[in-house]
Amino acid sequence: MDTILTVNGGSSSLKCGLYAVQDGQAGSQLHCLIHLKVENLLGNPTLFKVRDEQNQVLDAHELDCSGIPQEERHQFALQEVLQWVDTHLPESHLIATGHRVVHGGDLFSAPTLLDDASLAQLQRFIPLAPLHQPYNLKLVEACRALAPALPIVACFDTMFHAAQPRLERLYALPRRLVDKGVHRYGFHGLSYEYIQRQLTLAGAGALKTVACHLGAGASMCAIANGQSIASSMGFTAVEGLPMGSRTGNLDPGVLLYLMREENMDVDALEKLLYKESGWLGISGISSDMKTLHQADDARAEEAIDLFCYRIALEMGRLTAALEGVEQVVFSGGVGENDTDVRARVLQRCGWLGIRFDAEANRRNAGIISTPDSTVTVRVIPTNEEAMIATHVTELLH
Numbered sequence: 251m252d253t254i255l256t257v258n259g260g261s262s263s264l265k266c267g268l269y270a271v272q273d274g275q276a277g278s279q280l281h282c283l284i285h286l287k288v289e290n291l292l293g294n295p296t297l298f299k300v301r302d303e304q305n306q307v308l309d310a311h312e313l314d315c316s317g318i319p320q321e322e323r324h325q326f327a328l329q330e331v332l333q334w335v336d337t338h339l340p341e342s343h344l345i346a347t348g349h350r351v352v353h354g355g356d357l358f359s360a361p362t363l364l365d366d367a368s369l370a371q372l373q374r375f376i377p378l379a380p381l382h383q384p385y386n387l388k389l390v391e392a393c394r395a396l397a398p399a400l401p402i403v404a405c406f407d408t409m410f411h412a413a414q415p416r417l418e419r420l421y422a423l424p425r426r427l428v429d430k431g432v433h434r435y436g437f438h439g440l441s442y443e444y445i446q447r448q449l450t451l452a453g454a455g456a457l458k459t460v461a462c463h464l465g466a467g468a469s470m471c472a473i474a475n476g477q478s479i480a481s482s483m484g485f486t487a488v489e490g491l492p493m494g495s496r497t498g499n500l501d502p503g504v505l506l507y508l509m510r511e512e513n514m515d516v517d518a519l520e521k522l523l524y525k526e527s528g529w530l531g532i533s534g535i536s537s538d539m540k541t542l543h544q545a546d547d548a549r550a551e552e553a554i555d556l557f558c559y560r561i562a563l564e565m566g567r568l569t570a571a572l573e574g575v576e577q578v579v580f581s582g583g584v585g586e587n588d589t590d591v592r593a594r595v596l597q598r599c600g601w602l603g604i605r606f607d608a609e610a611n612r613r614n615a616g617i618i619s620t621p622d623s624t625v626t627v628r629v630i631p632t633n634e635e636a637m638i639a640t641h642v643t644e645l646l647h
Contacts, residue, residue: 253283253342254642255335256635258350259389261381264288264327264357267635268335268342271643278643282636283342284308287335288327292320299328305328309334324385325392332396338507346401348642350440353383354406354486356431359413361641364390364402372404378431379486381524388490398402401640410439411471411478418480418571434480434489438463442471444637445579448630450476457576460568462561463593463632464585466494466529466537470561472568480571482564488523491560492553493577497527498560529553539584539591558591562598577626586631587614596627 258265272279282303289297294316295340300309318326335342348361353375362368369390376383393402419434447454449455459473468491472480482490492498500523504606508514514522530537533553535545542550569575578599580592589611596606603624610618619627 251341251343252345253335253339254280254639255331255344255347256350256578256638256642257347257389257393257462258635258638259324259385261385262290264291264324264331264389265635267639268329268339269334269636269639270346271525272344275626280636280639280643282523282639283339284335285635286331286638288313288330291315291327296327298334300334306632308338313601321388323600324388325395328389328392329396339530344397344400344423346403346642346646347397348403348405348638349386349390349393350638351386351390351404352406352407352437353379353435354408354412355435356412358404358406359409359529361405361409361645363645364404368404378435380520382487393619397402401644401646403636405440405641407437407439407557408435410443411436411481414478414480421485432485434481434484436478437473437487438467438469438480440634440637441581441632442473442478444633445581445630446473446476449577449579449628454577454626454628456570457626458574459577459579460565460572461579462585463582463595464491464561464580464588464591465582466539467496468493468557468561468582468584470564470568472571474572480568491533491564492557493528494539495528495530496523496533497523529557532556539588543588543590544635554591555594558594558598563594565595565599566601569602575625577628579628579630581630581632586629589614592618592629 254269254271256267270281270283272281284644285301296313296315298311298313308342313330315323315326351372355375359373362500372387390402392517421433425430442461443460444560446455455476461471461473463469470482471478490498505519508519528537529542533542533550535547535550536542542554584591592611596604604627605620605623606627607620614629617626617628
């Protein structure tokens, strides 16, 4: 059985999916066999979990990483994943791995079969995504070390946005900086691409769409005729909406003030922007939306309200970019499951002619707008791993 392993790594986690490739008259078809996840990779305890396609737990245990240097733990985790597959699914024959790589810069706008030259180019983009890119590439290197003969395909979070209009991508900075790559890129592209393919299958792929990928990392994207034309995230994944622990949009003058008056250096500012702000910063409680809902605290309520308010504001900007909106899609962990957040956002967007069915919203139905709504509102679970696996098969076949 030919299989593809998708590899999606963060700074302290590893998510993998194993997909069977079945060739038929309609071309290669993919079937997800299992999801594997390693959590708290840099801490203790490190948790290893395996679930099947129906989300049933097949295995859950702790990994002992105590004697392994932190810089080697991603390779250790990937080795554990490959060993589990080899032990429990001996009929699996890996033909390739597909990796989520956050930043493709201006050079990579399509899935790419990696070699030494392309890896060297991707290393140069680390300053553009210092909290994500190093771990993505570390897992690529780990895979090359563990399975040198296996083809490795990189899929970039920026590539869905690569054809955005120049005006959307420009900052009002000197051209010498723009020419060096200081412009808007957009992220969560694999998620938006998956959503767009689902819309196309539903016969709604050509509509003017605002897609909302809402979770601890959150963004929004304007899509016209299947193409990204604007997005909330820009040069980095900290721009846009307030997130679990990221600020979202912030007056750059605040950073100058903090440098001068609070004596904050680059490392302190980076920690503030990415790790101490957002829902966590406003609430002082948590970066987890479920925890905020359960907190019964005015600060938590304010954090949720701010998030929903900023989503509604961004809805207006992206609608302007589209010159009208015909459908809105909610996705991501919060977007797919949080009925309260969706309701608050949609209530603020009534001026667009949006009307929603409270009961359909409560059930997380596929369509939650009412028949008289001028905008169709959908809930579509995203699947970045399936999108990666699809790209791998399309590139290799």
